[in-house]
Amino acid sequence: MGTKEHYDAVIIGAGLTGLTAAFYLNKKGKKIKVIEKQPVAGGVIQTHRKNGFVFESGPNTGVLSNPEAAELLEDLDGKCKLEIADETAKRRWVWKGDDWHELPSGLVKGVKTPLFSMKDKLRIVGEPFRKPGENPDETLDEMVKRRMGKSFLNYAIDPFILGVYAGDPSYLVPRHALPKLYNLEQNYGSFIGGAVKKKKEEKSEYEKKATKDVFSVKGGLSNMIKALQEEIGSEKIILGNRHLAVTKQDQNYEVQYDDETITASNVVFTGGSHGLHGVFDFLGKEEVETIDNLIYSKVIQVALGFKNWQGRKLNAFGGLVPYIENRDVLGVLLPSAFLSNRAPENGALLSVFLGGFRKPEMIEKSDDEIMTLVEKEVKAMMKLPEFNPDMVEIFRYEHAIPQYGKSSEERFSMIEKVQKEHPGLVLAGNMRDGIGMADRIQQGRQVADSL
Ligand SMILES: Cc1cc2nc3c(=O)[nH]c(=O)nc-3n(C[C@H](O)[C@H](O)[C@H](O)COP(=O)(O)OP(=O)(O)OC[C@H]3O[C@@H](n4cnc5c(N)ncnc54)[C@H](O)[C@@H]3O)c2cc1C
The missing domain is CATH 3.90.660.20 (Protoporphyrinogen oxidase, mitochondrial; domain 2)
Known part of the structure; x- marks a missing residue:
């Protein structure tokens, strides 16, 4: 048997997280291999064309909520073209009774909207003066009722959470699910006051890249995936692997996929907590189950x-x-x-x-x-x-x-413990660090920078 080929990093999963990590590792000159079990790359990001329509089966748009997302699209410019949604996208409807109502953006519209009760509209004036919550495991519905009132929970936060998480405010814990909102209250004492103060804060040129614009890519999000594949090099991405097993060999990892065996100094898993079972033989049942408490x-x-x-x-x-x-x-x-x-x-x-x-x-x-x-x-x-x-x-x-509910704390601690025990193993993907495309890009970039 000859010597097995050695890689700096093997990335499991060719969704947005895995491809972003691979793209920046490749750019740093690292020797990498990406292993994906589906026959196509992109994970949940897939664009389709039929009868003159171009449509997505996963995410339709993202938000440029961090500089890393903007920078990735700059780095891919020439291979794919960023598309910022036009002004229409600023108008959001919420259903109440028998019609849509525009979610108010300013004070006047806020006073007039039928979405919120008069009592809550008056109560909102006092929001900046209410004291911050003290329970770090408070759920989102409890937090919003405490600060803003029930009609804001039902007709602003609940639909927002449906749009982002397809979730339930009584399950999600803001500290994990909406850390920016949680930190506004903790650091500035209020959502409204905090948002105003944050807007006024001086930003570096890099931070200014996070424009918060709604984005897609010309021709659909799969063009961003294709651009990443081309930049990484398709020979470095194995698609449609049927079998995968990672074992430890001294300081390295041995990765078996299909009929190949390679070794790697680092293994980055990006496949979602439910995909962890049976991949790493050195992780115990309890460890995997605690991480997959999601x-x-x-x-x-x-x-x-x-x-x-x-x-x-x-x-x-x-x-x-x-x-x-x-x-x-x-x-x-x-x-x-x-x-x-x-x-x-x-x-x-x-x-x-x-x-x-x-x-x-x-x-x-x-x-x-x-x-x-x-x-x-x-x-x-x-x-x-x-x-x-x-x-x-x-x-x-x-x-x-x-x-991201109450069990997140336990999951994060277990991920940290496992990564400490097995240097070179990185458990990434949407089991931590956020669920949106921009979060996934940011994490992929941070993983690449850290290896
Ligand atoms: C219906 C839907 C709508 C969404 N809408 C939005 C939106 O509007 N805006 C937004 O920002 N985000 C949205 N998201 C979220 C966003 O799409 C995801 O956060 C992001 O695309 C996830 O990327 P990922 O690489 O972390 O995971 P994935 O895309 O899930 O990729 C993980 C990859 O790992 C592979 N894998 C898993 N296990 C293994 C294994 N053992 N061996 C090999 N490969 C493996 C999987 O096959 C998969 O390809 C939406 C998601 C969905 C599903």
Whole structure:
């Protein structure tokens, strides 16, 4: 038997996290290999084309919420083109009663909106003067009720959480799930006061790259994945591996995939906590189970294309449906309203979301059952005289979005312990450090910088 080829790092998973880490490690001149069990790269990021529509089955857009995300797209410029959503995307609808209402952005609209009760509108004036919470495990619903009132929880935070987490504010713990919001209260004493003060703070040129713009990529997010693959070099990315086992060999790791065996100084796992089972023989059952104490929301996304849109004017990012409204969809995104070339002229592309943390059973429904619900809801909510889409695709995710609840602390401690015991092993991916695309890019970059 000859000597096994040695790598600086093996990255498991060719989603956005793994590819970002691989891209920056490769740029540093490190010898790397990426191993992905699916036949295509991108993880949940997949763009599709059908009947003149360009649509996503995973994320539709991200937010440039950190400089690393902006910088990755700058680094890929020439291979793929960043697309910032147009102004329409600033308008967000929330369903209440029998219609959509715009989520207010300023004071005047805030006073007039029917979304919040008069009592809570008056109460919000006192928000900056309420004392910060003391329970680090307080759930999001408790925190919002304490600071802002129940109608803000039901018609602002609940739909926001549906849009980001497909989650439930009574499960998520802000310290883990929304650390920026949590820190506003802890560091500045208030959400409103903190946001105002933070806006005024001096920012470095690097920090200014985090514009908070909603982004995609021209032609769809898969073009960003293709650009990463090209830059890394497709010969360094193994797709469709059937078998994977990582063992320890002295100071190194031995990685067996399919019929190959290689060694590596570092192994970076980015596959989601549920993917950890059976990969590392040196991790005990208790260790893996504690790290996999994470619940993922189950989500169904239905892409609908209409060549000749006859419904209401689509001049928003989309609409979210608070849980309290008791409807069958979580929300409807309107990508053709704010991104270019997603639907033919006069047409419309809609992404309808169902399921989520509070309705996991939805994923068991058949395509026909799902389409019956989608037809009923889309016709009513979009004032559509007839429901005759020219394109329909249904996508189901058993593990869509991880929910950072109370158990997160235990998971983070276990990850830290395991990484300390096994130098060179990095357990990354969305089991920690955030769930959005920008979070994934930031983590991938930090992993690459740290190795
Ligand atoms: C329906 C949906 C909508 C979303 N909407 C948004 C949005 O609007 N905005 C936003 O910012 N984010 C959104 N997200 C979240 C965002 O898409 C993800 O955070 C991000 O794409 C995850 O990237 P990742 O690389 O960490 O994980 P993944 O994309 O899950 O990639 C992990 C990869 O690891 C592979 N893998 C796992 N185990 C193994 C193994 N043992 N061997 C080999 N390979 C393995 C998997 O096959 C997969 O390809 C959405 C996600 C979903 C599912």
